[in-house]
Amino acid sequence: MPSSNTHASYGSVAKVFHWLTALLILANIGLGLLATWQADAVQAAGAQPGPEEIARAAWLFSTHKTLGLTVFFVALARIVWALGQTKPGLLNGDHRAEAVLAELVHWLLYGSLVLVPLTGWIDHAATTGFAPIWWPFGQGLPFVPKIPHVAELFATLHYILQWVLIGAIALHVAGAVKHHVIDKDATLRRMLPGHTRGEPTAKQPGHTLPVIGALAVWAVALLGAGYLGWFPSSHDTAPAAQSAQTAPSATEAGQWQVTSGDLNIAIQQMGQEVTGHFSNWTANITYDETPDAEGVHGAVEVSIDTASLSLGSVTDQATGPDFLASGSFPTANYKATLRQNGDRLNADGILTIRSIEIPLSFPVTLDIDGDNATASGETIVDRRAFGIGDSVTDAGSLAFDVVISFDLTAKRAE
Known part of the structure; x- marks a missing residue:
């Protein structure tokens, strides 16, 4: 059988493809x-899924994504x-309506074979996290930001294009x-193994009308989805990572007002880093550049809306009953003393999640310029200490360590 058409x-x-x-x-x-x-x-x-159910869902999605990417490149x-090959003509090209429909469907197929996996990719x-693509070239794409919208x-x-x-x-x-x-012609047999010929009719449909028809089908599908309200309404271009700061007392010495900041976490899921942030948290900070006799500069109290x-x-899943359980434990807290330890500043305190209190100390980087300050820090906690994700005992599925980091800017209160 010849390799070319x-x-x-x-x-x-062409048959193998x-x-x-x-x-x-x-x-x-x-x-x-x-x-x-x-x-x-x-x-x-x-639902209270076990690690087997979660792993099964992740495996199915990873396989689906990997095969989808294979479809894209194939x-x-x-x-x-096909661009360098002769295209065998239709055997019923003289039946204009049927021939145009057949060509329209071919354009839909070729376009969808690119658009469906590409939109999924x-x-x-x-998206941050869950079910990686099984290949060594990373999970991101150039110029595609990790934005929920x-x-x-x-x-x-x-979803829409897959139905097309x-x-x-x-x-x-x-x-x-x-x-x-019905027609008993060689249209199907020409695509089966072997060397079956089917002499096309002299009259063949052009490309213009089928292409316009295919574009119209995609347009109707997208406009219909828009009319039904399927598309997201938010037009945010970045995640909202804002700190909500309670107004400090103007009479309390050393108070600082947080003006902006980020409170982030990072986990390892199925060997891939998943990052996230809390959009609602408050921080009450007192800090004096001159420490007391015990090396204490001040204190900080952070309240976090876990939902x-x-x-x-x-x-x-992360805010659900088996993890942060936001419905039962809506707030996490961290209360610490800001203490000088040699040449670095430490936050020494207690982190409370799900009503479980665990001592937590970590270094803080602080830069003060007049009445303005920037601060940042990072630490690692073991989720098991707080009873988070106890049903997932395999660190390969979900690592035990959780990285917590913050950075903020603050202004000295008058």
Whole structure:
């Protein structure tokens, strides 16, 4: 069997691309459905999934994403090959309406084979955490920021375009069956193993009308989704990581008013770093540049709204009953003394999460310029000490260490 196409037959390379793509797509549609069902079961209200269920959902999504990326590159290779090949003509090109529909479906298929995995890839790149792609080239994409709105937008596009693809596949299969069973021509047989020829009709449809039709289908699908309110309404371009500071007493010496800052966490999930932030927290700070006789400069008290955590695609799980349990324990606290320890400043205090108190000390970097100050710090805690994620005992699935970091700017109160 020749490797190249002729005007009446497909070559071996085109056939391999066709059936490989079909196998990958059908497998990935099934995997996507299974992954979604498993994730719904894990995140269902009142569900208390074990590590096996969580790992199964992650494995299904990772496999789905990896196969989707394979479809993307196979599709690109198939398009590049097709551009240099003769395209066998239709066997019913003189049936204008049917021929135009067949070409329109082919344009939908080729476009969707690129758009569906690409939108899914961008959604993954913009999302923090959960179910990595199994390849060595990283999880991000150039020019794709890790912003929840971007991830939600492309997740919606991925969902819409996948149904266009599924519809196009259904029409494509129906057309092949019609040719084989009703018309009894060689349309289907030309794509099967062997060297079957099918002489095309002299009249063939042009490209203009099918291309316009395919664009119209995508436009109707997107406009319809917009009309139904499927697209995210937020237009934020960055996560809202703001500190909420209680106004200090003007009569208390050494008080500082936080003007801005970030409170972040980082975890390791399935060997990949997942970063997040708390958008609602308060910090009451007293600090005097001159320490007392015991080396104490002041104190800090931080109150954190645990429900304000944003941790990418696992936010709901992280704030759920088995982890931070925000419904039962809405606030975490840290109270510490700011003490000079040699040439560095230390925060020595107690961290309280889920009503469990654990001593926590770590160095703080502080820079004061007149009445303005910047501060930052980082420490590591073991989630097991607070009863967080006790059902996940495998550190490979979810590491025990959690990195907590902050940076802030503050102004001396008058």
